[in-house]
Each structure stands twice: as structure tokens, then as C-alpha cells.
Amino acid sequence: MSFDHREPGTDPAAWTAFLDDRRAEPVDLDDIGTVVVVAPHPDDETLGAGGLIASAAARGIPVQVLLLTRGEHSHPDSPTTTPDELAAVRDDEFTAALRVLAPGAGSTSLGIPDGATREHRSEVAAALERAVDTAVGPTLVVAPWSGDGHRDHRIAGEVAEELAARRADASLLAYPIWTWHWDDPAASAAPWDAARAFTLTEDALARKRAALESYPSQTTPLSPAVGDEAIVDGRHAAHHLRTTEWFLVPAAATSRSRESFDAHYERKPEGWDFEGSWYERRKRAVTLASLPRARYRSALELGCATGVLTAALTERADAVLGTDISAAPLERAARRAPGARFAQAALPEEWPVGRWDLVVMSEVGYYLSPADLDATIDRVLGSLDDDGVLVACHWRHPDDEAVSGGDAVDARLTARWPRPALVRHIEEDFVLTVLPGAAVPSVARAERLVR
The missing domain is CATH 3.40.50.10320 (LmbE-like)
Structure with a gap:
């Protein structure tokens, strides 16, 4: 406005x-x-x-x-x-x-x-x-x-x-x-x-x-x-x-519904222009560059959409599971990233079974109500290995379909996470934060460049 x-x-x-x-x-x-x-x-x-x-x-x-x-x-x-x-x-x-x-x-x-x-x-x-x-x-x-x-x-x-x-x-x-x-x-x-x-x-x-x-x-x-x-x-x-x-009196916030995402993918089967947009390609490169390890055992991507980032994660992890609230984009994701597994799941209730040393939450958190975001953070903390990291990346501009904003999500994540951020990248358009598990050292310490 x-x-x-x-x-x-x-x-x-x-x-x-x-x-x-x-x-x-x-x-x-x-x-x-x-x-x-x-x-x-x-x-x-x-x-x-x-x-x-x-x-x-x-x-x-x-x-x-x-x-x-x-x-x-x-x-x-x-x-x-x-x-x-x-x-x-x-x-x-x-x-x-x-x-x-x-x-x-x-x-x-x-x-x-x-x-x-x-x-x-x-x-x-x-x-x-x-x-x-x-x-x-x-x-x-x-x-x-x-x-x-x-x-x-x-x-x-x-x-x-x-x-x-x-x-x-x-x-x-x-x-x-x-x-x-x-x-x-x-x-x-x-x-x-x-x-x-x-x-x-x-x-x-x-x-x-x-x-x-x-x-x-x-x-x-x-x-x-x-x-x-x-x-x-x-x-x-x-x-x-x-x-x-x-x-x-603002209405109690509720997470964006499965029906609204289904309707979005019916209108736009590819969802967003993940492959053609330079903004998306650059943001994806920044996200991948922020990972503190070259290789991961098991990665979980929350809200994988049509699997463009998922495909890139398969080159960095032995096993990758992508989840999305809507079934339609998962069909495209499976074709785009055949080396990954996919499951339809609404956060935070439908949480996949497993342990992860990499969890990626990209452009998802602001579609969750405050209560559901808190519960999702708890789910991540409960299933993340001590040497694992959460990578969160969110758009900072207003979105009429969002429940909150990228800054609000980032602030809540960092406030509730038990350790300081390992990486924090902020620019006008998006904020990216890497939050470490209990046993994650800096990259230089992991490489024994410093002691």
C-alpha cells in the first residue's frame, strides 16, 4: 500500500x-x-x-x-x-x-x-x-x-x-x-x-x-x-x-491451507519461476554456498515445491527427502530429481520419520502460523543430528498469501535456536541464516585451519 x-x-x-x-x-x-x-x-x-x-x-x-x-x-x-x-x-x-x-x-x-x-x-x-x-x-x-x-x-x-x-x-x-x-x-x-x-x-x-x-x-x-x-x-x-x-482485532493466524496451494499449482504448474529467474538462480547458489560441509548424510527439504533446489541437494547429500503440502508439484519434483524421495506432508503435524544432518527451509516459514512455526522449529530440533544444520532462507518483501514476513520468521528462528547462527546473510530481498546443531564447528575449525 x-x-x-x-x-x-x-x-x-x-x-x-x-x-x-x-x-x-x-x-x-x-x-x-x-x-x-x-x-x-x-x-x-x-x-x-x-x-x-x-x-x-x-x-x-x-x-x-x-x-x-x-x-x-x-x-x-x-x-x-x-x-x-x-x-x-x-x-x-x-x-x-x-x-x-x-x-x-x-x-x-x-x-x-x-x-x-x-x-x-x-x-x-x-x-x-x-x-x-x-x-x-x-x-x-x-x-x-x-x-x-x-x-x-x-x-x-x-x-x-x-x-x-x-x-x-x-x-x-x-x-x-x-x-x-x-x-x-x-x-x-x-x-x-x-x-x-x-x-x-x-x-x-x-x-x-x-x-x-x-x-x-x-x-x-x-x-x-x-x-x-x-x-x-x-x-x-x-x-x-x-x-x-x-x-x-486481528484474527488468530492460521497456516496457509493445502487448498490454496493446490489452487496455485493448478494455475501455475511450475509454481514460481525457479529455473528462469536470475533472482531464484542466484538465491539458490547463495543457499548452496552457505552449507558449511561439502557432503551430508541425510537431507530434509521442507516445502520443496517442484524440486529445483532438491535436485541440487542430491549432489551434496547421500539421501534427500523433499516434502510439500501439495501433491501436484511433487510429481514434477520426482521427475526433476530422480535421486531424491518425496512425500506429501503438512507442517508441522505430518512430520517425516528420520534423523537429518541437513534441514532446508526455503520460502516456507512465513506460510505458517506463529504456533505452527514454533512447533516446526521444535520438530527440527528434535530430529536434527548434533553435527547437523538448519538452513533457512526467506523473501523479505510483503506477500499477500503469507501469514507473516521473512524477517519475522528469521527473528523467531534465531530467538528459539539454542546456538548462535553460523551464517547470516541479509540483503534487501531475502534473509538467509544457517543454524548449527550442538557439535557443529566453524568451517575453518573443521578444516583445522584454526584451533
């Missing part, structure tokens, strides 16, 4: 008519021990959840705000204000706004570069985990909707969804920010059937309005010059200053 905040965007009146027809379950704070709010930039907490923050604080519920960036790139074309100057201004504005909303609220500022949450995803996840660990439960996590259209918002939302999916002591409400601007209420992309509504008291709305006024760097022009325009002008602010705050 791309949008330009300088454009008028969707008329707030169109959303008013849409919202007036919604019947949403109300947000209930009765059993909440702590509210943890994730704000990618200063002012997101106020725009998305300012009324809820003020209301929770008024009821004596502790509030913690996790601020990810300082928002220094809100005016990238400003001729009058540098990013460092803007960061200092927005720091002060955030402090003032939070004091208005909830004078006793706590806050943590990570100081991640504005626009770089993807590159610091593990830091965001660790900070949110710490915030929930130290909170008085049950904890309500309030974070941006992952479909909001801004990259920092997407990463923050995905991290919050992953945490809520695996923790029984945390629930999640997702707030839209830029969705109001680019989305069309007549054919909305947001999951409004799972919406929650929080009605604001007069005091809560007044505090939210005053808190937003604490951000003049965003609500008024920095100067009359081009590039210094207001980010949240009156039209934008109208979306957020309603008497009701609206939140979305």
Missing part, C-alpha cells in the same frame, strides 16, 4: 456514515491489569488510542507506552529543519502529550531510526516482550493495525500480533492511523467485522484533543516553505477526534 499524506484522502464524512452503521462490541477495561501501547512515531499513541489511554489512567490502570522511533523523518523535504532538530522537538512533544493524557504513565523510547523498524524488528519484539513480562496482567496491548499502509506501522503491528498469538496473558487491539486516509469505506480493506468500539467521555476526548495540540510540528506547518506542510492537518485530525475510538 502506498499513499501520499499531502493528498486530501478519504472524506471524514464518508467514514462517519460508514461507522454510524457499524455494530461493534465495546472495549472492556474491567479485567485489564496494564495497558501497553506501541507507538511507531510520536503522536501515533494519541491519534490511535489517546482516549483509551486517558480513560485507563483515570481508572487507575497502569499505562506504558513503547515509542519505537523519534519521528525525525516526518518532513524529509523540509528546507528549514534537520532530522536531528525535528527529533528533539518531537521528543518534547511526546513527553508533553503523554503528560496530558495520563500524567502517571510510563514510557520507553527505543530510538530506532524513523522508517527502519524492519531492520530492528528483533529489538522491537524484545522490548514489547519485556514490557508485557514486567506488566501487571492481564495485559492489553494496543498497537497499529499491520495493514495500515506505513512500513513502521506494519512491523509494529506484526510484532504485536505474534506476541498476542503465543501469550495467554496478553490480548491485542489494533488501531488504524493512515487507513482512514487511503481506504475506501465502500470497499474497505480492514476487517471491520472484528472491530471494537471505545466510547470516549467528554474528559477523555478533551484530553485527546489537548494532547494532539501538543504536537504542533505535526498539526501545523513548520514554515510557509514547500516541504514544511502540516502532516496531521484538520482533515486528517477529524478522523481521530471522534467521540468513539475504533480498534480492530
Whole structure:
């Protein structure tokens, strides 16, 4: 999703008519021990959840705000204000706004570069985990909707969804920010059937309005010059200053279904352009070059598709088993790699019997739900020989068919693996990590080049 905040965007009146027809379950704070709010930039907490923050604080519920960036790139074309100057201004504005909303609220500022949450995803996840660990439960996590259209918002939302999916002591409400601007209420992309509504008291709305006024760097022009325009002008602010705050409840993630893969291969029998695409050929070469040994006893490839990588693995392993959730690509894989065995299997339940000293997970992990990914990691750890390795390689760009992203999968793998990565290769398009078993030395040590 791309949008330009300088454009008028969707008329707030169109959303008013849409919202007036919604019947949403109300947000209930009765059993909440702590509210943890994730704000990618200063002012997101106020725009998305300012009324809820003020209301929770008024009821004596502790509030913690996790601020990810300082928002220094809100005016990238400003001729009058540098990013460092803007960061200092927005720091002060955030402090003032939070004091208005909830004078006793706590806050943590990570100081991640504005626009770089993807590159610091593990830091965001660790900070949110710490915030929930130290909170008085049950904890309500309030974070941006992952479909909001801004990259920092997407990463923050995905991290919050992953945490809520695996923790029984945390629930999640997702707030839209830029969705109001680019989305069309007549054919909305947001999951409004799972919406929650929080009605604001007069005091809560007044505090939210005053808190937003604490951000003049965003609500008024920095100067009359081009590039210094207001980010949240009156039209934008109208979306957020309603008497009701609206939140979305992301559905519990489920792994991509066998039926969806069957349909994909019916449309495209070769699946993806594994042999013709230079991107695929190069990525395959990088994957094979990352293997720390020249030869393996028994290799398992998870999600082998049509067997292009499988065929290459047969040149590096005595025995190779390729698995895929769909039967159709396995017929092509068997013809392409006659030296390998193949089995149809859905991860993690249908796990093949055997021990492996090489497991390859290429472009698979982000099709699994967080729970299924964790279970798959456990399966790998339980069947990997001490001298074996897991090689994981994943696309880093958005995929409409994926449950999560490549960075999320890589972060979860490295967080749960008992040893540090042996190889870690990151570029704009994909991330590749080699995770070693208990008895895997470096290549130089294995070759006795160092002792």
C-alpha cells in the first residue's frame, strides 16, 4: 500500500456514515491489569488510542507506552529543519502529550531510526516482550493495525500480533492511523467485522484533543516553505477526534491451507519461476554456498515445491527427502530429481520419520502460523543430528498469501535456536541464516585451519 499524506484522502464524512452503521462490541477495561501501547512515531499513541489511554489512567490502570522511533523523518523535504532538530522537538512533544493524557504513565523510547523498524524488528519484539513480562496482567496491548499502509506501522503491528498469538496473558487491539486516509469505506480493506468500539467521555476526548495540540510540528506547518506542510492537518485530525475510538482485532493466524496451494499449482504448474529467474538462480547458489560441509548424510527439504533446489541437494547429500503440502508439484519434483524421495506432508503435524544432518527451509516459514512455526522449529530440533544444520532462507518483501514476513520468521528462528547462527546473510530481498546443531564447528575449525 502506498499513499501520499499531502493528498486530501478519504472524506471524514464518508467514514462517519460508514461507522454510524457499524455494530461493534465495546472495549472492556474491567479485567485489564496494564495497558501497553506501541507507538511507531510520536503522536501515533494519541491519534490511535489517546482516549483509551486517558480513560485507563483515570481508572487507575497502569499505562506504558513503547515509542519505537523519534519521528525525525516526518518532513524529509523540509528546507528549514534537520532530522536531528525535528527529533528533539518531537521528543518534547511526546513527553508533553503523554503528560496530558495520563500524567502517571510510563514510557520507553527505543530510538530506532524513523522508517527502519524492519531492520530492528528483533529489538522491537524484545522490548514489547519485556514490557508485557514486567506488566501487571492481564495485559492489553494496543498497537497499529499491520495493514495500515506505513512500513513502521506494519512491523509494529506484526510484532504485536505474534506476541498476542503465543501469550495467554496478553490480548491485542489494533488501531488504524493512515487507513482512514487511503481506504475506501465502500470497499474497505480492514476487517471491520472484528472491530471494537471505545466510547470516549467528554474528559477523555478533551484530553485527546489537548494532547494532539501538543504536537504542533505535526498539526501545523513548520514554515510557509514547500516541504514544511502540516502532516496531521484538520482533515486528517477529524478522523481521530471522534467521540468513539475504533480498534480492530486481528484474527488468530492460521497456516496457509493445502487448498490454496493446490489452487496455485493448478494455475501455475511450475509454481514460481525457479529455473528462469536470475533472482531464484542466484538465491539458490547463495543457499548452496552457505552449507558449511561439502557432503551430508541425510537431507530434509521442507516445502520443496517442484524440486529445483532438491535436485541440487542430491549432489551434496547421500539421501534427500523433499516434502510439500501439495501433491501436484511433487510429481514434477520426482521427475526433476530422480535421486531424491518425496512425500506429501503438512507442517508441522505430518512430520517425516528420520534423523537429518541437513534441514532446508526455503520460502516456507512465513506460510505458517506463529504456533505452527514454533512447533516446526521444535520438530527440527528434535530430529536434527548434533553435527547437523538448519538452513533457512526467506523473501523479505510483503506477500499477500503469507501469514507473516521473512524477517519475522528469521527473528523467531534465531530467538528459539539454542546456538548462535553460523551464517547470516541479509540483503534487501531475502534473509538467509544457517543454524548449527550442538557439535557443529566453524568451517575453518573443521578444516583445522584454526584451533
